[in-house]
Structures are given as C-alpha cells and as structure tokens.
Amino acid sequence: MQIKILGCSGAKSVGKSPTSFLIDNKILIDCGSVVSKLKSDFIADNIGCLLLTHSHFDHIMELPFLLELLLQDGKNPFTVFASGDSIDSLYSNIFNFESWPDLFQIAEKEGKELHLTEYTNLETISVDEYRVTPVKVNHTVTTHGFLVDDGKCSIGFTGDTYITDSFWEQCNNKKNLKAVIVDVSFPGHMHEEADITKHMSTDLISRELNKLDSKQIEILISHMKPKLIDEIKSELKKAKPDFNLTFLEDGMTLNF
Numbered sequence: 001m002q003i004k005i006l007g008c009s010g011a012k013s014v015g016k017s018p019t020s021f022l023i024d025n026k027i028l029i030d031c032g033s034v035v036s037k038l039k040s041d042f043i044a045d046n047i048g049c050l051l052l053t054h055s056h057f058d059h060i061m062e063l064p065f066l067l068e069l070l071l072q073d074g075k076n077p078f079t080v081f082a083s084g085d086s087i088d089s090l091y092s093n094i095f096n097f098e099s100w101p102d103l104f105q106i107a108e109k110e111g112k113e114l115h116l117t118e119y120t121n122l123e124t125i126s127v128d129e130y131r132v133t134p135v136k137v138n139h140t141v142t143t144h145g146f147l148v149d150d151g152k153c154s155i156g157f158t159g160d161t162y163i164t165d166s167f168w169e170q171c172n173n174k175k176n177l178k179a180v181i182v183d184v185s186f187p188g189h190m191h192e193e194a195d196i197t198k199h200m201s202t203d204l205i206s207r208e209l210n211k212l213d214s215k216q217i218e219i220l221i222s223h224m225k226p227k228l229i230d231e232i233k234s235e236l237k238k239a240k241p242d243f244n245l246t247f248l249e250d251g252m253t254l255n256f
C-alpha cells in the first residue's frame with residue numbers, strides 16, 4: 001500500500017497544509033489539501049472515493065472545490081463517505097446554498113455519479129479491493145479513525161482524537177497492521193489545550209501507544225502545530241525510544 005501525504009499539518013500557512021492522505025492514488029482520507037496538491041485531470045481520472053474522519057474545517061476545507069471539479073470534469077463515480085453527524089454538519093454549515101450550493105443535489109439533478117454516503121461505526125465498507133473499518137474515537141465532534149486493509153496489509157488512521165480505547169483494540173485485532181497515523185498536536189506542557197480541544201499531546205500519545213500490543217508497528221506522527229514541531233519531536237523521541245516513529249511532512253510518499 002502506498003500513502004501520499006498531501007497535507008499533515010494541524011494548521012495552514014505557507015508550506016504547511018491541513019490533513020489529506022492519498023492511498024494507492026485511489027482513496028482519499030480527509031479533504032484539507034486535495035485540489036491544491038493534485039492536478040484536476042489526475043483527480044478526475046484516478047480517485048473514486050473520499051473518507052471523512054469528521055467535519056472540522058481543516059479536514060473538509062477543500063471539499064467544495066473538489067466536488068465542483070468532479071461535477072465539471074468527473075468521468076467516474078465518486079463517493080464521499082462520512083458519519084451521519086458529519087453529513088448533518090456538511091449540509092447545515094457548508095452545502096446550504098448560503099455558504100456554498102448543495103453540489104450533491106445539483107449532481108443528482110444532472111445525473112452525475114457523485115454521492116454522499118453514511119458509514120456506521122465498526123461496519124466495514126468495501127471500496128474496490130479495500131476493506132475500510134470506521135472506528136469511533138474521542139474528539140470534540142463525532143469523529144472516526146479508519147483501518148484500511150488491502151488484503152495484504154493494513155494501515156490505521158486515528159483521525160483527530162484524545163484518549164480512546166476502541167481504536168487501539170481494533171488495531172490489536174488487525175494482524176497485518178503495518179503503520180498507524182496518529183494525531184499529536186501539542187507538546188506535553190500544553191496539556192490544557194489538548195484537554196479542551198481533544199487532541200493528543202506528547203504525554204498522552206506516549207501513554208496511548210502502550211495500548212498497542214506490538215512495538216513493530218510504525219507510528220506516523222501527524223497534525224503537529226507548525227510552531228511546536230521541534231518540541232513535539234524531541235519529547236516523543238525521548239519518551240518512546242523503543243518505538244518506530246516517523247514524523248510526517250507534506251509531500252512524503254510511504255510504501256508498506
């Protein structure tokens with residue numbers, strides 16, 4: 001499985017883009033940085049689905065433009081998978097004809113295969129040869145991580161999360177799990193910010209990783225706040241010297 005890191009920042013600034021990952025050039029996870037990173041033709045020709053972890057702005061900000069592109073240039077069916085709560089939020093806050101038109105409704109009227117489909121916690125969905133399991137995590141709005149299994153290996157994505165158990169339990173059940181992308185937004189001393197915004201700090205993730213049965217799983221650190229990256233890196237390297245840590249950067253490509 002190949003993962004391209006289109007964006008992995010906990011903020012947006014020059015050179016720092018919000019969350020989007022691309023699996024095998026086919027499946028997107030989150031829509032913080034898609035149309036600004038991939039050519040329109042490439043998107044229209046190759047990508048058939050987007051999995052949304054939650055409705056926070058940094059994870060959906062390019063969705064209106066992605067849908068517009070697909071309405072104009074899309075040749076293949078495209079499905080956005082989201083939780084029921086995220087779908088409600090998208091309709092009430094974005095696709096309400098006030099912030100942006102309801103492009104799903106327009107697509108339906110035009111007979112275009114552009115769908116918004118609800119997923120359910122722990123109910124595995126099939127996308128091509130992939131099996132994707134949404135796992136509810138613990139954030140300020142309804143949020144799901146994902147386990148993506150291509151039959152040979154699995155990769156986990158926590159989404160934005162705070163202390164959680166079921167995600168790590170699901171990871172331990174996946175015998176072919178190779179890597180997990182985790183949200184680490186803050187260094188240890190910013191525990192109050194982590195508590196209020198329900199993200200991981202370095203202290204919290206250090207404890208959370210002890211819930212994993214295997215230390216062989218590669219831990220990919222994402223969602224760091226740009227000004228805090230150096231602090232987060234040095235604290236985690238010190239706290240978890242026995243773990244296989246990779247600090248993600250925009251533009252990286254990882255193969256498993």
Ligand SMILES: [Zn+2]
Pocket residue numbers: 054056139160
């Ligand atoms: Zn969030």
Ligand SMILES: [Zn+2]
Pocket residue numbers: 010019056058059160223
């Ligand atoms: Zn976020």
